Amino acid sequence: MDSTAVAALLATEAASEASRAPSDAVADMVGRVLDSRRRVARQVEARRAEHPSGALDFLAGEQSLVLGHPLHPSPASREGLTGESARTCSPELRGEFALSWFAVAAELVDQDSALATPADRVVAEQAPELVVPEGFTAVPAHPWQAGDLVTRPGVGELLDRGALVPLGSAGPQWSPTSSLRTVYRPDAPVMLKLSLGLRITNSRREHLPVELARGIAVHRLLAAGLGADLRAAYPDFDVVRDPAWLAVRGARGLEVVLRDNPFRHGERVSCLAGLTASRPDRPGGRSTLGALFHDLARRDGRETQEVAEEWLARYLDAVIAPVLCLYGAHGLGLEAHQQNTLVVLDESGLPSGGRYRDNQGYYFSAERADALSRWQPGVGRDLGTWCPDAVIDERLGYYVGVNNLLGLVGALGAQRLADDRPGRRAVGLRRHRQPARVITADDPVPVPAGDFHLRPVDPVADAELVRAWMNDPEVARYWNMAWSQRRIVDYLRATAAERDAWIGHLGTEAMSYWEVYRVAADPLARCYPAHPDDLGVHLLIGPAHHRGRGLGHHLLTAVTDAVLAAHPEAAASSPNPTRATHPRSRRSNGPVTPSSAPWTCPTRPPR
Known part of the structure; x- marks a missing residue:
């Protein structure tokens, strides 16, 4: 029985048990599974034709999810992404593309910036050759989104009025990251997180106004003192900031977040999902983390089980401890699943630091508001994720505990790198342990x-x-x-x-x-x-x-x-x-x- 038949049987059973299942739910589910299977096959074939790369830089990690999310039934489904766009817009195929641009009447552009430069000027610097009419602002879009936007009724009205003018493609090539909608260039000071209405797996990724506000609010909170407090305790961990955004009023789907780009010099850093992902394009399907463990074991004359214990211990201290500290000590929860978690590696491949990214995934504790208000009074109250601790506990229990940590331990077991003993030992030793606040060189x-x-x-x-x-x-x-x-x-x-x-x-x-x-x-x-x-x-x-x-x-x-x-x-x-x-x-x-x-x-x- 192939995957299509399995999907049809499971979807039929699920639909029969759901009281309000849409009549076309089974066909929709089967179609997405089939779409995903075809894309994965193409991605594996394309990557097998390449010379295997051992790169551990940021972009290599973003391009490592050749099989997609390991627990999703249609991990590579991207309905509507076809033809040449399927190649240029897919990180797994090492795609890259120039941004599409619109000239927008300046009075329709909303923006906010915590940078020294307004958001529209930073954006315009990414395509300096653009000629923009006086009184207009240049706004970039994902090329797929640009084609879809002009078919939407509200946008059509702006086009008819001349308040929105397509300028076509311009500027250098950008690489899509693992989310598809955030784009990266190693020589750019910012990454751009674009709205993308394409249905990726099972959701459309277009910015909501509250998400734009949430990202910059957290940046300001960190800049006001929380970031310095975090660095004092965990100098090698940070949050990747989203310090500016702009959006077009009346054209939902034409929004862009400016994300800080700290990975411009070949840093050895990768999202955890990219490290643990099985790689059928490599001999034995070995993941990046698997290859790294075997290299360390061979170099030091150890078993991969020993390497796993050391790696997990370092990971808990460098990445998980500061995430839990932000919530436990300050009441700020991070949705740190594997794709949002970036691991900084030292020269030997062991974790030496971490980063968190996602302007959507912040939770503010309503019960411990004073902890954050000392830096920014009232922060989080109007940002959509002001929650009781019970809600945040449940979210972090899944994202940090199940998806991140148990997903990591599960990947080690599935790839025969270690059993669950390193995970149990490392977590057990840290159950009553948080590193003392470090007496740093900056604060001796x-x-x-x-x-x-x-x-x-x-x-x-x-x-x-x-x-x-x-x-x-x-x-x-x-x-x-x-x-x-x-x-x-x-x-x-x-x-x-x-x-x-x-x-x-x-x-x-x-x-x-x-x-x-x-x-x-x-x-x-x-x-x-x-x-x-x-x-x-x-x-x-x-x-x-x-x-x-x-x-x-x-x-x-x-x-x-x-x-x-x-x-x-x-x-x-x-x-x-x-x-x-x-x-x-x-x-x-x-x-x-x-x-x-x-x-x-x-x-x-x-x-």
């Missing part, structure tokens, strides 16, 4: 020896530095890790998968190594009745000239202040468990201030 803490700040450990780049410190006899007395560089790399990788690990700097000098960890998962838990929320701190002071001068006390105070600020519910000290058998914790003995916490060796590297 003054101590008697200079300005102190932390940065995340790089297991490869920092291995020699940590190896040298660990092999110092004085340090080895406490840490017992006088190991080779190769073994240090393995240790740092495993550590990064389980806890926060940092390099501490005084000014520009790297001088200490830190771990913030969950006590319940550490041997320290055997020394006292540890609560699941208790956290511990390990400190190694590397250079000998920084030891024995009381500096450790000041550094520990700075870091434990940061830990306690992020985790007021509990914290624990961390001496060598073989040298002190009963460290105090907040929970067992009441509040403990950082300066009075019982560090047994405050100026030596406690372990």
